[in-house]
Amino acid sequence: MPPQSTLDIQAARARTSFDPQVLHRVLLSGHKDPDVRKRVAQLLADDPAFDKRSRPYLSRAQQIERGLSTTKALFDLVDRHDLDHGEYLEALVSAMDEPIGLNLHEIAFAPVLASQGSDEQQAEWLPKCYHHEILGAYLQTELGHGSNVQQLETTATYDSKTDEFVLHSPTISATKWWIGALGVLATHGVVQARLFIKGKDHGPHLFILQLRSLEDHSLMPGIEAGEIGPKVHSAMGSVDNGWARFNSVRIPRSQMLSRFASVDPKDGGTYITPPHSKLSYGGMIFIRAQMISNLSWREAKAATISLRYLHMRRQFADPELNPGEERVEKQVISYPGVYMRVVPELANCIVFMLAGKDMANLYHSMASRLSTGDTSLLASTHAVSSGLKVYVSTRVVAGIEVFRRSMGGHGMLASSGVGRVFATELPAQTYEGENGVLSLQVARAALKSLAAAVAAKGGSNHSKAKLATSPFDAYLSALDPRPALPVQAPSTPEGWTDRAFLTRLLALRAALSVVRLADQMRSAGKKFGDLSWECADVSDAVVEAFLAKRTGEMLDALEGAGDKERDVMQRVVTLFLLSTLTNALAPLLELSILAPSAAADLRAAQAAAARALLPDLVGLTDSFGFSDWELDTAVGNADGAVYERMLEKAKADEELNLGSKQEQERLYRTYIRPVLERGRKRAGRTGAKL
Amino acid sequence: MPPQSTLDIQAARARTSFDPQVLHRVLLSGHKDPDVRKRVAQLLADDPAFDKRSRPYLSRAQQIERGLSTTKALFDLVDRHDLDHGEYLEALVSAMDEPIGLNLHEIAFAPVLASQGSDEQQAEWLPKCYHHEILGAYLQTELGHGSNVQQLETTATYDSKTDEFVLHSPTISATKWWIGALGVLATHGVVQARLFIKGKDHGPHLFILQLRSLEDHSLMPGIEAGEIGPKVHSAMGSVDNGWARFNSVRIPRSQMLSRFASVDPKDGGTYITPPHSKLSYGGMIFIRAQMISNLSWREAKAATISLRYLHMRRQFADPELNPGEERVEKQVISYPGVYMRVVPELANCIVFMLAGKDMANLYHSMASRLSTGDTSLLASTHAVSSGLKVYVSTRVVAGIEVFRRSMGGHGMLASSGVGRVFATELPAQTYEGENGVLSLQVARAALKSLAAAVAAKGGSNHSKAKLATSPFDAYLSALDPRPALPVQAPSTPEGWTDRAFLTRLLALRAALSVVRLADQMRSAGKKFGDLSWECADVSDAVVEAFLAKRTGEMLDALEGAGDKERDVMQRVVTLFLLSTLTNALAPLLELSILAPSAAADLRAAQAAAARALLPDLVGLTDSFGFSDWELDTAVGNADGAVYERMLEKAKADEELNLGSKQEQERLYRTYIRPVLERGRKRAGRTGAKL
Numbered sequence A, B: 001m002p003p004q005s006t007l008d009i010q011a012a013r014a015r016t017s018f019d020p021q022v023l024h025r026v027l028l029s030g031h032k033d034p035d036v037r038k039r040v041a042q043l044l045a046d047d048p049a050f051d052k053r054s055r056p057y058l059s060r061a062q063q064i065e066r067g068l069s070t071t072k073a074l075f076d077l078v079d080r081h082d083l084d085h086g087e088y089l090e091a092l093v094s095a096m097d098e099p100i101g102l103n104l105h106e107i108a109f110a111p112v113l114a115s116q117g118s119d120e121q122q123a124e125w126l127p128k129c130y131h132h133e134i135l136g137a138y139l140q141t142e143l144g145h146g147s148n149v150q151q152l153e154t155t156a157t158y159d160s161k162t163d164e165f166v167l168h169s170p171t172i173s174a175t176k177w178w179i180g181a182l183g184v185l186a187t188h189g190v191v192q193a194r195l196f197i198k199g200k201d202h203g204p205h206l207f208i209l210q211l212r213s214l215e216d217h218s219l220m221p222g223i224e225a226g227e228i229g230p231k232v233h234s235a236m237g238s239v240d241n242g243w244a245r246f247n248s249v250r251i252p253r254s255q256m257l258s259r260f261a262s263v264d265p266k267d268g269g270t271y272i273t274p275p276h277s278k279l280s281y282g283g284m285i286f287i288r289a290q291m292i293s294n295l296s297w298r299e300a301k302a303a304t305i306s307l308r309y310l311h312m313r314r315q316f317a318d319p320e321l322n323p324g325e326e327r328v329e330k331q332v333i334s335y336p337g338v339y340m341r342v343v344p345e346l347a348n349c350i351v352f353m354l355a356g357k358d359m360a361n362l363y364h365s366m367a368s369r370l371s372t373g374d375t376s377l378l379a380s381t382h383a384v385s386s387g388l389k390v391y392v393s394t395r396v397v398a399g400i401e402v403f404r405r406s407m408g409g410h411g412m413l414a415s416s417g418v419g420r421v422f423a424t425e426l427p428a429q430t431y432e433g434e435n436g437v438l439s440l441q442v443a444r445a446a447l448k449s450l451a452a453a454v455a456a457k458g459g460s461n462h463s464k465a466k467l468a469t470s471p472f473d474a475y476l477s478a479l480d481p482r483p484a485l486p487v488q489a490p491s492t493p494e495g496w497t498d499r500a501f502l503t504r505l506l507a508l509r510a511a512l513s514v515v516r517l518a519d520q521m522r523s524a525g526k527k528f529g530d531l532s533w534e535c536a537d538v539s540d541a542v543v544e545a546f547l548a549k550r551t552g553e554m555l556d557a558l559e560g561a562g563d564k565e566r567d568v569m570q571r572v573v574t575l576f577l578l579s580t581l582t583n584a585l586a587p588l589l590e591l592s593i594l595a596p597s598a599a600a601d602l603r604a605a606q607a608a609a610a611r612a613l614l615p616d617l618v619g620l621t622d623s624f625g626f627s628d629w630e631l632d633t634a635v636g637n638a639d640g641a642v643y644e645r646m647l648e649k650a651k652a653d654e655e656l657n658l659g660s661k662q663e664q665e666r667l668y669r670t671y672i673r674p675v676l677e678r679g680r681k682r683a684g685r686t687g688a689k690l
């Protein structure tokens, strides 16, 4: 007979109300090709070079080596199976499940060349990139400056005599720092440096720089560089983040990326101003847009492991059993104290998947307008992508930790596999715009939208502000006309599942939060800079209103879904809305959007929505479609058998974990035996007595 | 001239309104001796065996070796400097700053023997423990059961023929798992096993078992054991958590710990029921009581590093400068978006230090009564210690992460030192009672207190319930007489710093939350088990009311404080209360304790309280008294010089991080060169061309 945990997972699967295979394709459609995904993951799984077993046991130096060995193995795989560029990227960025230095080449170096290089520069450099004749890094951040790019200290001084730029690090804090792939791998980099022409400072610009010799990989003259050391929680241990200092390093004028700004050699150097300075924002938006999907699919791994385990874990018999009921222990997923923690996170995760696709569509609309010189969607797309990046990265990281912690003791084991996901995604809150800083921009954009709406109305009366047009400002229409507050709360449980109503509550909350922020600047006379604490809240409120609004579009866009898949997705979205509202209870009550008496009904509705998903939890994890190799877990495999696997693995990995038997014997002789001998002596006894 | 970061930290220090040396002694008084603490930390710092530099670079096997090598080095240090037991424990548990297997001997094995062993057992075993003739582990948790101790599966069957117990692991899930020091170090263990006498199951009891030979450390016959593998985030890498299985292992009857229950050999084995079954709770309470202080002092390390760094980090000039003002960038601690995140966490941390001492006092009162057979304080002390354990561990872990994240990019570096603190404290939420499970007990105790208060009143009218007597129930008196709600909110900012008023709000919130829980069981007819989600909230509410109430006692007990130290501590407590209320805004509004219009004033008061601490932040970190060696950080040292140190460290640690130059050269030849050569070939070029 299979172990209880296998029976439990099978029973859960049998209850599923929809077809996970169908939903799998629905969730991926518009994001990636499910067949490519599966094939590529299988190729990696079959290749011993990508074996994951050793990962948690490695020293930093071994992690670095793993980053390099998988780099080479990946190209071998590409050649052996003749993978195309898309398949190669799927393997590198997604299937491998461990970032390595090479990622920076593809997600930072090459895209910057492609978006900021002139046509000639692209013609020269992109083929080298594409063939990996060179390997690149993106050198922006310095020891002293990350968020404030405008104050970077590295200089690029134009020398008209030689028609060159001189790159230099004038201070310690000008040292480039954090740069992925710079520590060991990269041969080239794009460097942000402050452009000086004839003594005048034109601010940061981008320059292509060869970092290491293509003959022997030694650092080029005038460049000093190294690795910055391990990250917290051993996160991204196989990425060689590096530092670099420049001692008057000369590069030809042609190596300033000049799609937008450039330097004309005439008159000892003349700065050519970019025609549309904001055109260069596109790349940043693209990266952030992609982060939404990626983060949601990473969280989905944590969700899969945790939710399966919580079905297999049994702890405590029901203390309030009726006579005759069997005293078998309950599955911990059945406790409200457990499911009310994890099921809302699952709903978030799935909505973020849909939002990622939605964001990609918004990006493409903007990009196609941009290509015709139309910048009308730029500002709002920038705001949406920034707001979503802040919101989703924060919640995904928190959600992964909820999943981990819900598992009790076994969640603390590296072999459970959730800790690694957490550590890898943790810095998403910090890179591509530190969340605290980025939320300021979202709030500022919201203030602008409000001002525009008011202006369009031709008066300062918010309540009748003209409807905003961008999807990111749509919540403002909740104030037009200004409704009586508190709103009439539903009197039946069904009323609390009316998604339009729930969306309206979130719109009101966002609109009133922005109005309050504007008031604080106007009437309370505060500077925007004094309101950075309030901005974080406003940013969240605006994003929540946006997400709520878009869930309608998202549900409509479920390509390939049957009725049953639609039904479960509707339940997911309803729970998302109710959980979001429950978390926003304080502002909803403070802003008198809801009366205090509605709070209990809201919470009851959220709990009912969570319960409505209970029968489908394992089915939903199946619909994410991760193979056991992808999950790399001892506790969340598709077929259960948790305890058997955990014990098995501890035994099988003994030497990886502790060293060989001989080594273990050495440890005993060197450290333990002397301590015990000392103990015996202190006790005044002879060894023979024991 | 010293670097800017040094000037910044000096300027912050110069602003301090009190004497950090004095406050240091105030904070430690009643907790530990500051001179012993300092001396012991210095001994470790001076001993190369405890050098911390290699830590983040080690493989798991090396971490295990470090655990053992520091074990031996610690005893060498004890012998060399003739440390007494208290100094030895200070070194092991606190100064070393990295848990090792040996901790379990002192905090689990020996205390259990001391509290559960009969006088004869103590006489036999405690000297061996004390001299470290044997090294112990505590084997309770199994693969299948952690929280539910009553369902442990390991059996201890009494064999009357030989007057022995037979220890056995009947299933895979009965495998002992998670057991600290069992993996490699321990020679002995105390094992929880289900006692069977003549076929009757008497539930879990404790047995002393020799695990490994004292001659050669080989496992004793019938025992199979090993290490369970690394923990997430490389947490506690030097602790050898282990597993074990027993195949009919025989031990003499004298090895059942029998202070309370025991087996009499007559009639083929007769179970002797413990006289006061709850007397055995004392040990658990003691451990949880100690966790409060320990957790707060660990968080204090994270606070020190982060707050210092946030004074040294400058990012962005004020965009709204008046003409003539200098465009030097601002210290990030000056942004509300930063200080409103970290200063409340600092206030929590300091209040938890005081609460730890308070808890220790409560424990000692209970223990002294217990020694005379008086169990009257047992239940409430158990509830307080459980509630505080849940509350403080959750907030400390979250707080450490707030401190880390506040630092932006550099907070992600292992060398910043905050990540390690997070990883080490993370499992405190799980061990010594999983927080979700423990909060059920706190809520259940609160329901009992309410019922008792109602019963004492002789009626079911809550509003006139008799005042409760234990400090943990004092909040119930807020309902006697039941006040008109919402309460009258203060009309001035000063009113919002009245600690008695703030405490009353938290008492009302707790009392009404408990009443609501009771109502849900009574009128809504829910079982307690259906309310585990609500229980978490109730547990928090009750603890917050308790902490608020006790801050009065805590401030009175500031031994050795002058007026200035008292003043800053009052500001700390005020911020703690206001932040706690701000976080509880949703229930305060929902329960109509506050009117919506009061919310803005509450938030303003919290912000003002945080600002009132700004000048003293660095002084407060100094008052924690950590040396640079203790902090082990590149970014939070006492003297600033952040960037210089970071760069310096990256250079100095290069070989630890990447391996020798030769190794690095090998990596290039083996992995990077082939990839670049492939790239050149693919591009159809010869190497010579580049």
Ligand SMILES: Cc1cc2nc3c(=O)[nH]c(=O)nc-3n(C[C@H](O)[C@H](O)[C@H](O)COP(=O)(O)OP(=O)(O)OC[C@H]3O[C@@H](n4cnc5c(N)ncnc54)[C@H](O)[C@@H]3O)c2cc1C
Binding pocket: A104, A108, A138, A139, A140, A141, A144, A145, A146, A147, A148, A177, A178, A179, A180, A231, A236, A241, A427, A430, A431, A432, A433, A434, A435, A436, A437, A440, A532, B313, B315, B316, B332, B335, B336, B337, B338, B405, B406, B407, B408, B409, B410, B412
């Ligand atoms: C894993 C990782 C990989 C990276 N890879 C690269 C790379 O390949 N290339 C590269 O160039 N960079 C890289 N970076 C650097 C990254 O982009 C920066 O760390 C990031 O931009 C954050 O900037 P910072 O560290 O300066 O944060 P800071 O701005 O110093 O933030 C410190 C604190 O101040 C707050 N703060 C700052 N300004 C304000 C304000 N005006 N108002 C309110 N609060 C404020 C922030 O919210 C934060 O709490 C990487 C970083 C990490 C962690």
Ligand SMILES: Cc1cc2nc3c(=O)[nH]c(=O)nc-3n(C[C@H](O)[C@H](O)[C@H](O)COP(=O)(O)OP(=O)(O)OC[C@H]3O[C@@H](n4cnc5c(N)ncnc54)[C@H](O)[C@@H]3O)c2cc1C
Binding pocket: A313, A315, A316, A332, A335, A336, A337, A338, A405, A406, A407, A408, A409, A410, A412, B104, B108, B138, B139, B140, B141, B144, B145, B146, B147, B148, B177, B178, B179, B180, B231, B236, B241, B427, B430, B431, B432, B433, B434, B435, B436, B437, B440, B532
């Ligand atoms: C680092 C570390 C060191 C340890 N060292 C030791 C040691 O030396 N010796 C030893 O014996 N043990 C040790 N342990 C084990 C530890 O005591 C257990 O892991 C802990 O008791 C948690 O139990 P669990 O894993 O069974 O959690 P579970 O009870 O399985 O919890 C799983 C989930 O179910 C929830 N849950 C369970 N029951 C209920 C309920 N009735 N209602 C609502 N929710 C519920 C929990 O909240 C949790 O979310 C250690 C653990 C760790 C992580």
